[in-house]
Amino acid sequence: MTGDIARPQLSLKVRLRFDRRTGRYLLLYPETGLELSRTATEIARLCTGEWTVDEIAQHLAQFHTEISPVEISRDVLDFLKTLAGRGLLQGLQ
Amino acid sequence: MNNEYRPYTLIAELTYRCPLRCPYCSNPIDYARHGAEIDTDTWLRVFHEAEALGVVQLSLTGGEPLLRNDLEQFIEKASKVELYTNLITSGIPLTFERLSRLQALGLNSVQLSIQSTRPSESDRIAGAPSFHRKLEAMQWVKSLELPLTMNVVLHRDNIGEIPELIALAERVSADRLELANVQYLGWALQNRSALLPTREQLERARTIAEHARGRLQGKMEVVFVTPDYYSVYPKSCMDGWGRRFIVVNPEGFALPCHLAHTIPGLHFENVRQCHLEEIWHHSSSFNQFRGDGWLPDPCRTCDRRTKDFGGCRCQAFHVTGNAGATDPACFLSPDHGRIESARSQASHLSGVPVMFEYRTGRGFSQA
Numbered sequence: 221m222t223g224d225i226a227r228p229q230l231s232l233k234v235r236l237r238f239d240r241r242t243g244r245y246l247l248l249y250p251e252t253g254l255e256l257s258r259t260a261t262e263i264a265r266l267c268t269g270e271w272t273v274d275e276i277a278q279h280l281a282q283f284h285t286e287i288s289p290v291e292i293s294r295d296v297l298d299f300l301k302t303l304a305g306r307g308l309l310q311g312l313q
Numbered sequence: 314m315n316n317e318y319r320p321y322t323l324i325a326e327l328t329y330r331c332p333l334r335c336p337y338c339s340n341p342i343d344y345a346r347h348g349a350e351i352d353t354d355t356w357l358r359v360f361h362e363a364e365a366l367g368v369v370q371l372s373l374t375g376g377e378p379l380l381r382n383d384l385e386q387f388i389e390k391a392s393k394v395e396l397y398t399n400l401i402t403s404g405i406p407l408t409f410e411r412l413s414r415l416q417a418l419g420l421n422s423v424q425l426s427i428q429s430t431r432p433s434e435s436d437r438i439a440g441a442p443s444f445h446r447k448l449e450a451m452q453w454v455k456s457l458e459l460p461l462t463m464n465v466v467l468h469r470d471n472i473g474e475i476p477e478l479i480a481l482a483e484r485v486s487a488d489r490l491e492l493a494n495v496q497y498l499g500w501a502l503q504n505r506s507a508l509l510p511t512r513e514q515l516e517r518a519r520t521i522a523e524h525a526r527g528r529l530q531g532k533m534e535v536v537f538v539t540p541d542y543y544s545v546y547p548k549s550c551m552d553g554w555g556r557r558f559i560v561v562n563p564e565g566f567a568l569p570c571h572l573a574h575t576i577p578g579l580h581f582e583n584v585r586q587c588h589l590e591e592i593w594h595h596s597s598s599f600n601q602f603r604g605d606g607w608l609p610d611p612c613r614t615c616d617r618r619t620k621d622f623g624g625c626r627c628q629a630f631h632v633t634g635n636a637g638a639t640d641p642a643c644f645l646s647p648d649h650g651r652i653e654s655a656r657s658q659a660s661h662l663s664g665v666p667v668m669f670e671y672r673t674g675r676g677f678s679q680a
């Protein structure tokens with residue numbers, strides 16, 4: 221599903237907002253939302269349409285040296301799949 | 314902070330007034346006799362209190378929310394406190410200018426309901442000429458790049474139109490298509506024998522909807538909500554009574570569910586007098602069916618109790634007379650026979666032209 225996203229970009233309907241109660245970020249979209257983990261928040265922030273999937277993974281790898289690059293790539297892909305499956309990404313071809 | 318009982322969504326029913334009169338509407342049957350709507354300042358305070366309590370989603374609904382001419386102020390306020398604001402509307406009365414103004418003030422999404430893909434049928438169900446105006450309104454939503462949910466309430470007369478409904482949703486580029494079967498409460502319960510589809514109709518519709526869901530994944534979300542009357546288990550009651558949602562009705566009563574006031578014996582606080590936080594934590598009606606301490610048999614020992622919370626309290630009351638009973642839609646309920654008999658009645662009636670009992674007293678006189 222994400223193989224065809226060149227440079228993922230959050231869809232216009234999505235709002236990222238800080239949640240004072242949990243200290244996490246929420247990704248809000250019509251009538252519902254997702255509570256994001258810290259990594260998911262970092263990925264979501266990079267979904268601006270400028271970064272490729274690989275670049276996002278590489279960028280995260282710089283800050284998470286404790287996690288293997290393979291694992292990071294997989295996390296990025298999984299999360300992007302979740303977003304794409306819910307129609308929360310644009311830039312699908 | 315404990316998030317187990319945290320309201321994420323405030324459903325603000327701004328008015329009971331509506332220019333349409335669909336026979337399955339869940340507005341109170343006697344709404345013309347209800348009290349005055351709460352004023353602008355009270356709503357603004359409620360939005361503020363809701364956000365402080367943890368609410369992040371706001372659904373502006375009714376009746377028809379567009380009939381409030383302070384809607385602009387509500388959306389502006391909601392946006393200031395970072396609520397994600399959804400307008401749930403019939404699309405009437407709306408102009409392109411007003412919609413773009415609402416968007417500029419911070420409106421995030423629009424859900425628009427249609428009755429049928431056939432203009433004359435749609436107008437007949439809605440009780441007023443409206444189809445073409447709805448179509449136009451959906452096009453405005455998309456031309457402003459607002460996310461659009463097309464909502465269709467399904468019943469015996471339009472459930473055969475699923476392919477056309479899907480095609481229409483694609484044509485207007487809806488982001489989401491909600492095919493929800495009528496909930497048989499309020500008006501719809503009175504009209505049940507005319508509305509309930511047969512099992513065959515339902516199965517056919519479900520298959521088509523599932524196929525479309527696969528085909529459109531990632532582009533348009535297709536949601537198909539089965540009527541309780543044909544499911545084995547009941548639907549979850551809004552993620553649990555008093556757990557994720559607060560409804561504030563046009564008169565200011567805070568409710569765990571938009572129909573909770575149809576259950577006699579529950580006491581509801583009014584936002585005119587009480588702070589929302591106090592209501593959320595201390596209202597006897599919010600606490601009455603919270604958690605699982607109150608659950609009857611057979612729910613008490615059932616594994617699904619954390620999923621469906623024993624089902625719908627309103628349905629339990631309206632069908633069995635006891636709001637604390639297991640939802641009769643559940644096949645394990647001792648009262649399930651009543652649902653079964655309504656179902657077999659539906660299979661006998663198929664083919665007979667349906668008759669709706671129309672709502673009268675359209676409430677415009679209050680405007």
Ligand code: SF4
Nearest residue numbers: 612615617618623643
């Ligand atoms: S018995 Fe109660 S908890 Fe179990 S499925 Fe039925 S309604 Fe749900």
Ligand code: SF4
Nearest residue numbers: 550551570625626627
């Ligand atoms: S009681 Fe019934 S109508 Fe009310 S929220 Fe629960 S499921 Fe919905």
